[in-house]
Amino acid sequence: MLHLVLFLIFGAICVAGAVNLLVQRHPINSALSLVAVMASLAVEYLLLGAEFVAAVQVIVYAGAIMVLFVFVIMLLNAGEEARTGGSRVAILFGIPGMLAGSLLVAWVLITHSGTQEVSAGALPGPPREIANLLFHDFLLPFEVTSVLVLIAIMGAVVLAARPESIEQQKREG
Amino acid sequence: MPDNYFARYLPILIHFSLAALLATAIVLLSWIIGYRRPTRAKLSPYECGMTPVGDARQRFSVKFYLVAMLFILFDVEAVFLYPWAVILRDLKMFGFWEMLVYIGIVLVGFFYIWKKGVLDWGGASTGRGEV
Amino acid sequence: MSLAFQASQALPRGTDYLRILPELVLSIFGMIIMVLDPVVDQRRNQKALGTLALIGSLAAIASTLWQARAPGLAFWNMVQVDTFSVFFHFLITTITAVVILTSYEYMEVQQIRVGEYYALILFGAVGMCLMSSAVELVLIFIALEISSISTYILAGFRRRAAISSEASIKYFLLGSFATAFFLYGVALMFGATGSTSIPTIEQHLRSGSIPVLAYVAIALMFVGLGFKVAAAPFHVWTPDVYEGAPAPIVGFMSTAPKAAVFAVLLRIMFQIHAPGRLGLIWVAAALSMTLGNIGALVQQNVKRLLAYSSIAHAGYLLVAFAALPQNGIPSAMFYTASYAAMNIGAFAVVSHFGGAGERYVTLEDYSGLGRRSPVLAAALTLFLLSLIGIPITAGFFAKFYVFSAALQANLVGLVIIGVINSAVAAYYYLRVIVVVYMHDPRDESVLPAVPLELGAALAITALTTIYLGLLPGRVLDYASRSAGDLLH
Secondary structure, three states: OHHHHHHHHHHHHHHHHHHHHHHOOOHHHHHHHHHHHHHHHHHHHHHOOOHHHHHHHHHHHHHHHHHHHHHHHHHOOOOOOOOOOOOHHHHHHHHHHHHHHHHHHHHHHHHOOOOOOOOOOOOOOOHHHHHHHHHHHOHHHHHHHHHHHHHHHHHHHHHHOOHHHHOOOHHHO | OOOOHHHHOHHHHHHHHHHHHHHHHHHHHHHHHOOOOOOHHHHOOOOOOOOOOOOOOOOOOHHHHHHHHHHHHHHHHHHHHHHHHHOHHHHHHHHHHHHHHHHHHHHHHHHHHHHHOOOOOOOOOOOOOOO | OOOOOOOOOOOOOHHHHHOOHHHHHHHHHHHHHHHHHHHOOHHHHHHHHHHHHHHHHHHHHHHHHHHOOOOEEEOOOOEEEOHHHHHHHHHHHHHHHHHHHHHHHHHHHHOOOOHHHHHHHHHHHHHHHHHHHEOEHHHHHHHHHHHHHHHHHHHOOOOOOHHHHHHHHHHHHHHHHHHHHHHHHHHHHHHHHOOOEHHHHHHHHHOOOOOHHHHHHHHHHHHHHHHHOOOOOOOOOHHHHHHHOOHHHHHHHOOHHHHHHHHHHHHHHHHOOOOOHHHHHHHHHHHHHHHHHHHHHOOOEHHHHHHHHHHHHHHHHHHHHHOOHHHHHHHHHHHHHHHHHHHHHHHHHHHHHHOHHHOOOEOHHHOOHHHHOHHHHHHHHHHHHHHHOOOOOHHHHHHHHHHHHHHHOOOHHHHHHHHHHHHHHHHHHHHHHHHHHHOOOOOOOOOOOOOHHHHHHHHHHHHHHHHHHHOOHHHHHHHHHHHHHHHO
16 A cells, blocks of 8 residues: 555656646746756656666666756756747647557556466566676676767767868868 | 566665655755744855855856767766676776776877866966967 | 466577577677777778678578578567578578678768777668567567667767767767557557467467457557658658668668668567558558658658668568468568668668768759760669569569569559659669769769678679569578468
8 A cells, every 4th residue: 555655746746846847938947847857766666666767767867967968058058948939840749649548558558457467576587686687687688778878978979070180171162 | 687686776775765865854854943034144155255246157168068078978987897896807807908008098088188288277278279 | 377386497508599699709809899999990990890690680680591500489488480480581691791791981081080980880780680680579579679779879980970970969869769569569469468479469469359459559560660660650750860870871871770660660560460451551561662662752862762761662562461471471571672772772882872971862963974984874773663663673573572462462553653664763763873974973073992891782782672573482482481380
């Protein structure tokens, strides 16, 4: 019971934070709502028994990724955004489509949550169990993520570089 | 999930509550007890004795962004070390090697950014600084 | 799922490494280039870095052929090497090699820094190869991310052109959104079946009733993957991205990642026996063919025209997914290979003709190409005829097999839509050929000679196009055997 109550409270905070993120006009306010979303998600993970993922959520998302967001906001010197009317496609198709999609998934989950589904808490959550999976069964995906990190490093450096300094000016003519 | 699952997180909950309580208390108390006689000088932003001029939000060098970005990448790498450290004894030597390969690959990236001069914040770039 | 950790059987064996050898080779060469890039003088070693990448991709082709002799699972049921994965490995590594050949001259002319470019192509190929052999949705997701992120970055490599940065950011934003859909689908599939391993999911779905959640999961995964192959209605990014990205990269990203994603789709749709696939694919295929061809009719920019054409071709290919497995799979595989040959060839011509800053990309610029450079014009004509589907080119048999597979599954409506669309498509491809041969050149200046590497790339793609158009038998046989492997 306590479980369900906590789940609903933090789920509500999470959704409210996400909506607030979208409606806020100042990027910093949006970024701070994102912190609320991330933190409440971490609690949700904890409620599902995923202790390690909850900790990583706080360390990586609420910690590191948010630092990056704040940096970017400063970097761009982003001020208050102008209100636009919103795209017509988004209003006509996007919002109804999203609502219909989430209602469908919710309906399926509520009406068809039979015995087949995996129950929360039955899955690996503590660091030791995660580690057994990560460094044995899922060893290959784990090692492959290092290639992903390399690509990200190169992408950051390439896209942040100034084009003039790379190319030979003299050939320009 | 063990029965005492939530009980195990009770200390953290107490910790968070205390932190929130303390923060609220400090702000509230200083607001209630404190004397407020604002003058113009007191209200101006504190800037080490200088008169503040212009907008505080200035454009930052792209290097800040790069460093933040690279920090995340190495942060993600470090996160993997926690579960690895937990079961290192069970994994024996193979576990050592698999992490060594992972760190070795990420170190290639570190070598790359080093040589690229991303970490070079001096005025005249010494390496083939292209950033 | 067993959570018990058995330390005794922990170590992977030699064959495990053999079964990921192409990926290992590509990663190692990618890392060597990455380390060399800031160390060596780029201006003098431009060609050397490219050659290193070429050697890497050739070594990957060789190791693919080597690993073909040791089929089986590796790394605790993560990766499966069989004729199916070998087919796609061979295709992807060959595409990588040919694209590197087409890039030599382009990089020189556009003055783009080369190190990261070649490293990213090789790393991207790692992801694509893994996608074709992975039988675990988690690994597929990571491989998909590797392949996607490297193409996002490659799309923005013309740093001096604003349009290229625009392409990169558009591709990145929409692409990450699509990947999120795929990931959500994977999560729901795990919720429905308790596993992310494709063979386990298949067993679970076969025994007993299919959970409704599995339908939702398949639909969400299809949305994510449909975006990556530019199938309508998830195609809107394609023209802008293809217009902005460097031409050789467009040749790369319209073929290699698509081949990899189609391999994943084949596994999900046929190996899992995806419930409810028919409706999804029917709509997506019909929409892609129609919207792609209608869009292409009004294009004046050759790159945009080929972008819309690639949407249409994704539609033709999806038709095969609606067919029965035993002839749907081989025809889809044959189509992927043929499309790769003709499309890379076409973009090789576009990248050479574009000149510095890709100045010459409109249809008008191509007028009189037949007189100015007969060889280029002939090659372009061959590729365009193949894209139409004229006999003795690869495109003919590709379409023929797909449509006959669809007819055997009684998909008459879809085939009719496909045939009408092929006729419409002939109009805009022929329009290019007419401009090339019938119009007077606007500019009589001599075109730069075709360098050796680009010539080799054109020769390889042209010969493959003709070979598949004359003797499709061997490739199709191999594809049919792969289909047997995939379905056990």
